[in-house]
Amino acid sequence: DAKTTQPPSMDCAEGRAANLPCNHSTISGNEYVYWYRQIHSQGPQYIIHGLKNNETNEMASLIITEDRKSSTLILPHATLRDTAVYYCIVSPRGTLNQGGKLIFGQGTELSVKP
Amino acid sequence: DAGVIQSPRHEVTEMGQEVTLRCKPISGHDYLFWYRQTMMRGLELLIYFNNNVPIDDSGMPEDRFSAKMPNASFSTLKIQPSEPRDSAVYFCASRRLTGELFFGEGSRLTVL
Numbered sequence: 001d002a003k004t005t006q007p008p009s010m011d012c013a014e015g016r017a018a019n020l021p022c023n024h025s026t027i028s029g030n031e032y033v034y035w036y037r038q039i040h041s042q043g044p045q046y047i048i049h050g051l052k053n054n055e056t057n058e059m060a061s062l063i064i065t066e067d068r069k070s071s072t073l074i075l076p077h078a079t080l081r082d083t084a085v086y087y088c089i090v091s092p093r094g095t096l097n098q099g100g101k102l103i104f105g106q107g108t109e110l111s112v113k114p
Numbered sequence: 115d116a117g118v119i120q121s122p123r124h125e126v127t128e129m130g131q132e133v134t135l136r137c138k139p140i141s142g143h144d145y146l147f148w149y150r151q152t153m154m155r156g157l158e159l160l161i162y163f164n165n166n167v168p169i170d171d172s173g174m175p176e177d178r179f180s181a182k183m184p185n186a187s188f189s190t191l192k193i194q195p196s197e198p199r200d201s202a203v204y205f206c207a208s209r210r211l212t213g214e215l216f217f218g219e220g221s222r223l224t225v226l
Contacts, residue, residue, distance in 0.1 A: 042219060043118075043207070044157070046214040101162055102147075
């Protein structure tokens with residue numbers, strides 16, 4: 001079973017920041033937070049991941065609370081092309097013993113509107 | 115790199131027929147995963163391989179499903195016999211030991 005809780009859907013105005021929350025209150029010390037998104041009819045796409053520090057890349061920013069029980073994915077200037085289902089997943093970073101398999105929950109369906 | 119390549123992209127078959135889905139992972143990736151996606155159940159992990167060896171097949175729904183990875187550049191997911199409830203999009207994904215997961219575009223299966 002997925003170890004994360006996300007709102008089923010959210011709306012965001014084009015050009016505004018989209019803030020997608022995720023609760024992972026049972027996260028273990030060795031588990032990372034991963035974010036993927038799935039645009040309609042395509043395979044899921046990696047966005048970003050983090051352990052305990054905030055992370056930023058060309059796609060998004062990831063803010064993880066100090067107790068690591070929740071996180072927020074931020075798309076700073078959402079566009080219509082960001083309309084997708086966003087998945088928050090916790091999993092150990094891949095090692096031979098841990099496997100690092102990703103179990104997807106239901107995600108948040110983000111609709112970016114003009 | 116061409117990414118993860120899956121074939122066929124679309125398959126329509128009749129109940130009872132054998133279905134074979136194919137996947138070519140990204141070169142150099144150690145892990146290969148098969149997922150299935152339906153509206154009802156979302157994205158489910160079926161099986162994954164490490165260095166061509168099946169590691170966890172607990173998600174394979176029943177004996178009608180089988181997966182093989184004869185070499186590092188090829189894997190198959192076979193359904194025999196197929197049933198209408200097997201209709202879904204099947205995704206293959208691959209990654210390095212500590213790298214991120216890259217997905218193919220999926221194979222949409224319809225069993226009539």
